[in-house]
Amino acid sequence: MKLVIGNKNYSSWSLRPWFLLKAFGIDFDEVKIGLYQANTADRLRQYSPSLKVPVLVDGDLVVWDSLAICEYISEQYLAGEGWPESVADRAICRSVVAEMHSGFFALRNELPMNIRHSKPLDVTEAARKDVVRVVQVWGGLRDKYQHEGPWLFGRFSIADCMFAPVALRFRSYQIELPNVAEHYKQTLLDHPAMKAWMTDAISEKEHIDEVEL
Ligand SMILES: N[C@@H](CCC(=O)N[C@@H](CS)C(=O)NCC(=O)O)C(=O)O
The missing domain is CATH 3.40.30.10 (Glutaredoxin)
Incomplete structure (x- = not known):
């Protein structure tokens, strides 16, 4: 494969x-x-x-x-196993995954993923609203599933994969987050696979002007 x-x-x-x-x-x-x-x-x-x-x-x-x-x-x-076990949890998980997949345009456009970048920048009200909504999603889920594990739905799921690039954006643009969101962001960044991806990204030589701010 x-x-x-x-x-x-x-x-x-x-x-x-x-x-x-x-x-x-x-x-x-x-x-x-x-x-x-x-x-x-x-x-x-x-x-x-x-x-x-x-x-x-x-x-x-x-x-x-x-x-x-x-x-x-x-x-x-x-x-x-990519999804949570219960029907209700799967429905919520699919909702947040779909929300990420089809939304957050201002966040994506204004804070493009660029792992080598490390500097804050000014963003529009629309991007700020997107950040607030991500924080709300992460906070609500972590609150609900905190006793079942460190991921959004306790156990690792597709939802964590969908939000992984957001954690990298928050890191690159040094977005200040409330404690719960900061902690979840760090959980994502500390995963060995994420560390390996970041190491490879940093060693890449290509510089794409279209994406650099
Ligand atoms: N909705 C698609 C979006 C894929 C997408 O936009 N990929 C970008 C890279 S991150 C791409 O291939 N861009 C190349 C191009 O547009 O020429 C998905 O979820 O896979």
Whole structure:
């Protein structure tokens, strides 16, 4: 099985399924395609019908879109363990995952993932509102599931993978967080797979002007 990803410094969408695979110890080959290069589209065309990363190639099956890949991994390799156990918890988990997948545009645009960046910056009211909403989601879930483990739903789930790039953005732009959110951010950043991704990102040489602020 191959996971095709973009630059580790910049590609927030790539991190999500990569983190899920690593966190559950599933074996896969990593294929990295540098984004925004002259040959990027040609290289992506070999794997990705959407010409975007991430893409999972498992035998004859091609799955594109980070959430669809996480869903597939959970069904095919984890007997559903990517999601919480109870129907109600799964419904809430899918709600926050969908909210992340289809929203937070100001946060994404104004605070792009850039692991090598380390400096605060001025953001608009819309981005500030997105940060407040992330803090509310993290705080509410940690409050509810604190006795079941350190992750958003106690046990590690796809929700943690979806928010992992947000933790990296908060780190890069030095966003001040209340204690509970700060602690959860640190839990994400301390995961060995996240540390490995960050180490690789820092050693990458490509500098993409389109993403740098
Ligand atoms: N909704 C998609 C978004 C994928 C996406 O936008 N990927 C970006 C990289 S992080 C990409 O491939 N950009 C290359 C391009 O647009 O040329 C997902 O969740 O996988």
